Amino acid sequence: MVKATCQALAADIVAWRRDFHRHPELSYAESRTAGVVAGFLRQWGLDVREGVNGYGVVADLVGAAPGKTIALRADMDALAIVEETGLPYASEVPGVMHACGHDGHMAALLGAARVLSGMREKIAGTVRFLFQPAEEIPPGGAKGMIEAGALDGVDAIFGLHLWSEYPLGTFYTTLGPMMAAADMFTITVNGKGGHGGLPHKTVDSVVVASHLVMAAQQIISRQIDPLDTGVVTFGTLNSGSAFNVIADSAVLKGTVRSFRPEVREYLQQRLEQTAEAIAQLYGARIQVDYVRGYPPVVNHQAEAQAALAEAEQVFGAQNVGIMPPNMAGEDFAYYLQNVPGAFCFIGAGQPDQPVYPHHHPRFVIDERALPLAAEWLCRMALRYVA
Ligand SMILES: [Zn+2]
Numbered sequence: 253m254v255k256a257t258c259q260a261l262a263a264d265i266v267a268w269r270r271d272f273h274r275h276p277e278l279s280y281a282e283s284r285t286a287g288v289v290a291g292f293l294r295q296w297g298l299d300v301r302e303g304v305n306g307y308g309v310v311a312d313l314v315g316a317a318p319g320k321t322i323a324l325r326a327d328m329d330a331l332a333i334v335e336e337t338g339l340p341y342a343s344e345v346p347g348v349m350h351a352c353g354h355d356g357h358m359a360a361l362l363g364a365a366r367v368l369s370g371m372r373e374k375i376a377g378t379v380r381f382l383f384q385p386a387e388e389i390p391p392g393g394a395k396g397m398i399e400a401g402a403l404d405g406v407d408a409i410f411g412l413h414l415w416s417e418y419p420l421g422t423f424y425t426t427l428g429p430m431m432a433a434a435d436m437f438t439i440t441v442n443g444k445g446g447h448g449g450l451p452h453k454t455v456d457s458v459v460v461a462s463h464l465v466m467a468a469q470q471i472i473s474r475q476i477d478p479l480d481t482g483v484v485t486f487g488t489l490n491s492g493s494a495f496n497v498i499a500d501s502a503v504l505k506g507t508v509r510s511f512r513p514e515v516r517e518y519l520q521q522r523l524e525q526t527a528e529a530i531a532q533l534y535g536a537r538i539q540v541d542y543v544r545g546y547p548p549v550v551n552h553q554a555e556a557q558a559a560l561a562e563a564e565q566v567f568g569a570q571n572v573g574i575m576p577p578n579m580a581g582e583d584f585a586y587y588l589q590n591v592p593g594a595f596c597f598i599g600a601g602q603p604d605q606p607v608y609p610h611h612h613p614r615f616v617i618d619e620r621a622l623p624l625a626a627e628w629l630c631r632m633a634l635r636y637v638a
């Protein structure tokens with residue numbers, strides 16, 4: 253019955269998603285989006301709280317009888333990317349794009365809210381809908397939502413990410429560690445600039461920075477246990493202004509990913525020590541600003557098993573499975589540090605089409621994943637409060 257109701261709502265869910273897609277908003281600036289979400293939820297009779305940690309929306313669907321409280325979460329923010337999909341409903345906001353699928357997460361969760369709001373008399377307990385701001389930018393919207401009470405009284409929480417690299421009609425999760433801890437760093441190399449033909453009178457920031465980039469690669473390849481997981485990525489390296497001038501300084505920015513707390517600790521320590529040693533080697537000054545980002549997403553086993561069991565009803569047992577952990581980061585991690593729950597991936601790759609990764613200007617999802625996502629969310633809720 254939930255399956256039929258969600259499929260009947262498919263056109264609406266797709267229309268909501270396209271509206272969000274046309275009007276993307278950056279992290280901590282989701283005012284229009286939050287207004288649209290809250291408007292629907294109110295119209296459907298939910299108790300709606302707005303302005304939770306910025307533009308967060310928390311809405312309770314209180315059932316006819318008392319019982320457990322289950323939370324379902326979607327994220328609302330878009331990215332600073334110029335869209336190149338050429339879709340008729342492409343972004344109308346220059347330089348901003350829903351390139352991670354959060355527009356689809358919101359539409360699917362609204363779909364679940366719509367369906368469940370019509371079943372209130374069958375619900376014993378409360379379904380709480382969390383629409384959180386700022387998943388993409390640390391410290392992440394989840395943390396502030398929790399501090400503002402979004403998890404108060406919640407017995408379990410579930411969330412999903414549409415995933416373009418898994419095909420439409422599939423569902424994956426893990427029974428434990430799922431997504432990595434995601435830290436970031438800025439490293440400033442201060443050398444001594446000068447004439448391009450007189451290197452001996454300078455401390456060449458470009459050479460120092462280059463050595464640091466290469467040396468840092470060996471922290472992963474030579475210093476951590478090969479059976480442990482880690483990533484050190486330099487995303488930007490900026491230095492210099494002219495071909496014949498030795499640059500005074502260089503600024504490098506990057507991210508460090510890991511799962512085990514000991515590895516996380518070690519990677520930070522080794523990056524700092526490597527920078528210090530290279531500074532000494534060349535007579536430069538190097539400053540490392542290391543910021544801890546999201547903790548790893550670690551699913552709770554019983555809840556992940558429940559998620560898989562419901563997913564089998566939606567996707568068919570042959571399309572549901574355990575995935576290897578993924579080195580992307582997610583602030584859903586904070587919810588799972590506070591209450592039991594699970595985070596899951598729902599395949600949204602278009603069959604026979606090139607797949608562009610998340611955060612790519614040509615990223616697309618197959619919208620047929622949306623009613624399936626809504627159905628899974630409904631089933632998770634009803635499993636706890638039916
Ligand atoms: Zn993203």
Ligand SMILES: [Zn+2]
Pocket residue numbers: 352353354387413
């Ligand atoms: Zn995302």
